[in-house]
Amino acid sequence: MTISVGDRLPDxxxxxxxxxxPEPVTTEEFFKGRKVALFSVPGAFTPTCSVKHLPGFVDKIDAFKDKGIDEVACTAVNDAxxxxxxxxxxDASGKVTMLADGNASFAKAIGLEMDNSSYGMxxxxxxxxxxxxxxxxxxxxxxxxxxxxxxxxxxVLEQL
Structure with a gap:
């Protein structure tokens, strides 16, 4: 089942x-009492992720803070x-927090995993x-x- 608006993040x-x-952090610890913009990319150093996705959040970090976002985080099925x-x-240090999901445990838990085996990923x-x-x-x-x-x-900013 895919996570939906109104659902609590799984453990x-x-x-x-x-x-x-590398330091472990649970969903409970990371998201408790804060408003977080979380985005997921299929992989670090891949074309769209590196050229468009991450840089957009890095460049607009102040706009997210101005809209009441406490932290912007990125997750990917890569190691830390x-x-x-x-x-x-x-140049994302201090702007976007990286959250490694190396075994795709979080992606699977929220029902948003995909099989990229045909691309060797x-x-x-x-x-x-x-x-x-x-x-x-x-x-x-x-x-x-x-x-x-x-x-x-x-x-995302337009939605806030």
Missing amino acids: ATFIKPTANG FVLGAWEQAN GVRGQRYAMIVNDGVVEALDVEAPGEFKVSSAEH
């Missing part, structure tokens, strides 16, 4: 890349080391954006396969 653990190395390197390569998370308020999904926009429209920073 899951992400791995955050930090200066001290890859997401940490991607964060550095895109295995199971990945779909491209989407959601607004999560204190652990509850307030808005959710999932892209159609191959699309990049409704999960863009611009579209």
